[in-house]
Amino acid sequence: MKSVLKGEQIFEERPFTHILDHSQQGRRCHYCLERSEHLKKCTACGFLRYCSLTCQRCDWPVHRKECPCLKQVSPNVPLDSVRLMLRILIRTQLLEKEDHSTTETVWRRSFNDLMSHIDEIQEDPGRSQQFVQIVYTLRGLCQGQLDLPPVKQLMEVFGRVTINSFTICDGDLQSVGVGLYLGASYLDHSCQPNAVVSFQGQKLMVRALMDIPEVSPSNIFISYTDQLSFTEDRQRQLKEQYYFSCQCTRCQDNSLDRLMKSFVCPVPTCTGAVCRTEVGELLPCGSCGMNSYDESYRRKVEETFHHLIQDLQQIEQAKKAKDLDKVLSLCQKCLHPDTVSVLHSYNLLHVQALDRGLDVAIDLELWEQALSYGLQLIPLYIKVYPAASPQVGLLLLKVGKLELYLQRLEHALQHLQQGESIIRITHGRFHELYRQLSELISQCTDELRTHMEHSKPS
Structure with missing residues (x-):
């Protein structure tokens, strides 16, 4: 097994399928999830928007079956949870013709390998009701366009999607979509994680928060919850969402x-x-x-x-x-x-x-x-927050930007550099957020140098 050092990327992955949050409609491309002021609608359904012909073509294998479903219920728009289920069903129907495993052998997984927790879902009144509502909507959405599998198989799909989906975030940790990542679904939770997930558009990246001697799915841990909460609240969220209890060192202390x-x-x-x-x-x-x-x-x-x-x-x-x-x-x-x-x-x-x-x-x-x-x-x-947490890095970035704007240059440079030391670990040097932060540090350094030169006695 290979080892990774703190701040190194462990692996990256494109989604098995994903959707754009409805709240981001008209702001981001439905395929790459990047912001764009020049989005063009799909002329058939009038709902999905793309930033380029390339993105539209990449999304077409799934959207060509999704499109008539959305068109027949227009102008109504299905909930995000329904749209994600629809896309999963389309993707699984395409599997006979596609290689659906991730590229790296150690992270290779198929959709059917994912846990569904059907027994727990059937005993969960809230989840069971959500499933019933999704199936009801799907039947109307797919009528005459797509054959739905039997209810038991639908529940298997629902469970796999519900338990294994990732919220796709932008650089500010704001939600922009939801995606299913087969390789990343291997990763278990810890409130004291040794790795962190970040996103660049739809691409998911996993980076090491500390040196990891042997990299394998069984010893890489990410956090499923926000650490800005009490242990009992984290445990309740994990039990309700994922049906397990955490036994990490933070939960024991x-x-x-x-x-x-x-x-x-x-x-x-x-x-x-x-x-x-x-x-x-x-x-x-x-x-x-x-x-x-x-x-x-x-x-x-x-x-x-x-x-x-x-x-x-x-x-x-x-x-x-x-x-x-x-x-x-x-x-x-x-x-x-x-x-x-x-x-x-x-x-x-x-x-x-x-x-x-x-x-x-x-x-x-x-x-x-x-x-x-x-x-x-x-x-x-x-x-x-744990050491090298992206939340800490983003806070330092916010504070540094405010100080730069208010011309408190020495303090701004200090906080921006502290933020850089964290964002470099959590996001990497090639991430858009790191690029923006580097530009702010350069701007702050130049303004501080100019200020000091003007302050020198003539």
């Missing part, structure tokens, strides 16, 4: 969870943290050992906790409604000094409020406020 549930110790001379449990119990302070809390402190912790939960829920509702001013107002409320004085800085509610505040301040072009939130987030992200 509750020290970070305790910190993310902590409030400031009431002892004036102590800088420690008091953990609040799910049932509201306050555990002894991790630093001074304080374990007897007066009623006023308990009440203040409970009020702060419940108000923050409600405000963060309202923030998510306001985001969906695209009411940015309300999002900002709620974030400012969550980050009021009276609230922050009670929260430990690593408390997840505090981190989430800062995270939402950073994004909305950028959207509203409130650069100084965005920078303030971003600078507070950096040490918190570094603490919560």
Whole structure:
């Protein structure tokens, strides 16, 4: 087995099939998933758009059977989950004429090799109902155009797609599509991964986050969840989505969870943290050992906790409604000094409020406020996320861009270079995100040099 060093690419893969998110309709090519201002519609169905004739031709083997299905339900558009199932069914019907395995022998796999978890899906009311709805829609979509397999076989396909699909993200980790990657579906989960997945258009790449002596599907681990969450939330998501529990070192160690549930110790001379449990119990302070809390402190912790939960829920509702001013107002409320004085800085509610505040301040072009939130987030992200996490690299990039715009050049260069050291590992030197970051570093270096030359005494 070959070995790889930290930052090296383990393998890359094109999707078995994929779809563009409906939210990206009109912004990106349905085949390559790249942004384009010159998209041309398929003249038959009027739904799919391509950036070039090349992309249209590459997609034609599948779309030629998909096209009449979409055309007969136009102007209605099937849900993304239905479109992905339709494309999978078309691809599996084409397998008799195609080599459907991945190129590298160690990662070679066929669609039928994927686990379907049919037993778990049949016992899962939510998933079972989703399957029924998809089959109902598919029957109307494919009527007279495509023969559907028996229900049991459809459920096998549904299970394989549901369990093994990847969310395709852009450089900012925003979802742009969903794809099924046969080789990458080998990779198991760990909340302390030794590898990371990134995308360039539809192409998936797996890179090493640390030196790996022997590369094989059994010892490469990626994260299926966001580490900016409690262990019980990650475990619940893994159980509901993938039907397994994680036993990694992070899940076995509750020290970070305790910190993310902590409030400031009431002892004036102590800088420690008091953990609040799910049932509201306050555990002894991790630093001074304080374990007897007066009623006023308990009440203040409970009020702060419940108000923050409600405000963060309202923030998510306001985001969906695209009411940015309300999002900002709620974030400012969550980050009021009276609230922050009670929260430990690593408390997840505090981190989430800062995270939402950073994004909305950028959207509203409130650069100084965005920078303030971003600078507070950096040490918190570094603490919560594993080493060389793309989320940390992207935060450093955001902060560096803000500082560059605000002409805080020395700090900008420092943060951009720190971001570069991570993005080089997670995305590689040939990724578009790395190219953009390198250009920002060059721009910042040139402006800093010019500034220093002008500052020299004549």
